[in-house]
Amino acid sequence: MPSSESPAGNSETFDTGRIEEYRAYLLRYAQIQLRDATAAEDAVQETLLAAFQSGSRFAGRSSVRTWLTGILKHKIIDHLRRQSRDRPLERPDGGGDRADEDIAEETFSDDGHWRSFPANWAAPDKNFENAQFWSVFEMCVQVMPERAARFFVMREVMELSTDEICKELEITATNCWVMLHRARLSLRECLETRWFKT
Amino acid sequence: MPRNEMVQDVKLIPTCRETSEVLSRAQDRPLTLREKVVLMVHLPLCNGCRNFRKQLAFIRDAARKYIRRE
16 A cells, blocks of 8 residues: 555545545546546545545545545446446357457467567556556557456455455456456557557 | 467467456455466466556556545
8 A cells, every 4th residue: 555645644534625626536446446537426426425425434544545546446346346247258159359358369369479569568657657658558548448447456456366256256367367367468469569569 | 479479389378368367366465376377377478468467466456546646
């Protein structure tokens, strides 16, 4: 967890005057995970409402952001759970959406070699300071096939374990790893061509 | 690409595709002995897969920073 954002540290309180700042931050978090502007706004709204209602109980053990993000995570997981009920990830016929399946085929030749060898990304950490890098990163997550992206954000952004994801989405561990792998191949390819090789 | 051919000629050596799957799984759970052997055999021969391993670590780091950056 990052250190507290305010210099006041533990004495930070839920400040209703900063609500727009909180909202902007939470929206960014929700949007990348839900890929649906309306659903993201709903989740943020519910989060802020819940925060208002229990604001006095916020004991300042963590930063307000961390606390709000924790509430939002639950809202997002609820949403993803509902979504996977409506649109199951594992179909009886074993089929998946084509966009997902194509990633591995596009990445590797029939004999299992990289069609284009992954490059050495020079000093990649420097990019964290670059706003343009984050726009490309965001775009690359957005263009990921939807099912793969759902796994990716749960694993890498929300930091859930694969066990938790399997349970939430009612899917086998093997399938979960396959989807995560496709998501990573997709993101890697996108970052390399749209950012590191430009 | 001679390195490429070398990997191709020896059937005992796991493919890049298989190796990439193992590298990806290593992000999510401890590897089995068999999986560890795949990496031990393949990685010294393949610059592409070594780069992929570094890229996976970077992607994880970036995903977490994406949310937390100011």
